[in-house]
Amino acid sequence: MTLEFACAVSHAPGTTAWTEAAPKETVERIHSGYRRLRDRLAAAEPDVVLAFTNEHWNNFFLDHMPAFCIGRGAHFAGPVEVWLKVEKAKVPGDPELAQALIDSCYAAGFDVSYSDELALDHGTMVPLHFLTPEMDVPVVPLFTNALVAPMPTPARCYALGAALGQALANSEKRVALVATGGLSHWPGEAEHGRIDRAFDDRFVSDMVEDRADRLRGYTHEDIARSGTGTHEVRNWILLRGAIPGWRGEVVTYEEVPAWATGYGLLAFDKAGA
C-alpha cells in the first residue's frame, strides 16, 4: 500500500482573503490544526498529492459540466482569484500518475473526464497554501461537480474513491490524499453565514467512524438542506472510499460565521487499517 497520508479540510476563501474577520482564537485553532496536518504530511514524504477537490466556475461551465475530471497537466496555475491573498504559483502536476489513474478508472467502469489544462482556484489553493506551502509537491487534482445538479451521488463518489484506492495500492509512488471543501455553508446566498452544526456533527462522525453505509446513503436533498456549498462533502466521501479502515480523527472543528462555513480539519491514520 503506497497511500501514506490522508486528510480532509475545508477551503473557505476567507481563510486567507479575510482571515482577520474571524475571532483571533478561532484563526489560531485552525492554523494550529493545519500545522499539525502539514507536519504529518511532510513526515509521510509523499511523491504526489491526489486532491479530491472541486472548482467554482473557473474551468467548467454549463457549456460542458463533467461529473468527475482528472487533471493530467504537467502543471496547474493558481489561484484564479486575484483577491485570495495566496501567492500565484505554477503547481507541478504528475501526468504519469494521472494517466495511470484515468486508465484504472476506465477499467473499473468509471468513464471520467480528463484535462491537460486546468486552473486551480481557492478550492485547491487554500489547502495547498497550508499543507504544501512551497508548492513543490506534485498534485493530481480530481474535480467533482459540486456546483450544479445533477451531481454524482454520494454512493457513486464512494465507489470511485474505492476504485482509486485499489488502483493506488499498485502504484510505486508514495501518495498523500487531500479532500477539500465543506462543511455546511451557503456561500454568496441569502443564507450566507448560516452553519448547520447538527449536519456537520453527524457527517464528521460518519467520516471519523468510517460508516460507509451512511456515507453512501446520503441523498442530494440530505446535503442540499444543509447548504449549497455543502455539496463539496462529496470530496470527503470519495476520500473515505479510498481508505476503508483508516482511523479518523477530528483535528479541528470550528463554526466560523465570518468565513461563512462550518470548518473541519480531519486526519486519517492507516495504522488502524
Next chain:
Amino acid sequence: MSLYQVQKLIRQVNRNPADRESFKSDRASFSERFELTPEEREAVIALDMGALYAMGVHALLLRPFTILHGVSEPDYLDAIRAHRAEAP
C-alpha cells in the same frame, strides 16, 4: 436558455482580465455580445445584484463578480436579501 447567456457574461468578466476591462469601460456595449433579455441587460448594466440573484444567477458567479466591483459583503448580502424580502 437566456439565463445561460447572462451567467456566461458574468463568468467571462470574472475570469478574463481583458473582458473585465471591456466591461468596466463600457458595460452596455460589452453586453451586446450576449443574447440577453431586456431585463437581464438592464440588471447587468445597473449591477443590480438583487435582480441578478432573483433571476437565478449562481451565487458563486455573482459574489466574485461583485467583489471585482468593490461591493462589500454586507452591501452584497443586503441587496440580495432585500430582493428576496420584496418577493411575493
